[in-house]
């Protein structure tokens with residue numbers, strides 16, 4: 524599904540956050556990526572979500588190399604991947620009601636007619652009532668907003684979902700509800716998952732396999748890492 528080969532990435536070409544990282548996610552597979560704070564997991568997750576152009580290396584999606592990067596990959600490719608970040612308040616437009624936040628990718632894709640049916644499927648799947656769908660981000664809790672961000676990430680039926688510390692700010696019951704919603708979506712569609720986080724217990728329970736950050740990096744002078 525997704526292969527990251529020899530990726531070097533960061534925010535300053537002369538001083539990358541990491542060099543020569545590799546990671547792959549097979550079709551239908553769920554992979555948990557674990558590592559210490561600041562090592563570059565979120566940066567790699569953004570590369571995997573096609574939102575951050577690597578300085579070097581190759582990204583392949585279904586065997587085809589992603590080309591024509593600007594700072595992101597082309598929109599048509601990005602719709603293959605859904606992404607949920609740690610901080611819903613940074614990710615969500617504060618002016619939009621939750622129903623419009625969820626529907627916005629469909630609207631942007633010119634698929635307005637699908638909005639009512641997709642909302643009717645997704646809102647119960649992530650545990651949002653009609654009352655909550657009518658509110659704006661400042662009128663809901665972080666957990667409720669993250670439920671909406673997950674629904675938004677799923678609205679175009681992505682074949683890969685990237686969850687970057689999706690549950691780090693949430694309590695145990697909201698965490699369980701979101702993981703259940705992701706797994707129901709994957710069972711229905713066969714989508715793959717890359718989940719990034721610190722919580723080893725959660726990722727080991729949730730994912731088919733976990734990868735430690737150090738295993739993603741090519742040892743100095745070495746060939747490719749195994750993952």
Ligand SMILES: Nc1ncnc2c1ncn2[C@@H]1O[C@H](COP(=O)(O)OP(=O)(O)OP(=O)(O)O)[C@@H](O)[C@H]1O
Pocket residue numbers: 534540558559560561562563564565566567
């Ligand atoms: N937009 C940015 N501009 C410049 N530097 C950044 C930016 N985002 C992250 N960094 C830096 O890149 C490095 C890696 O950050 P990243 O968020 O990828 O790590 P992480 O492993 O996900 O950390 P955490 O587990 O704490 O979220 C850090 O040193 C961070 O300060």
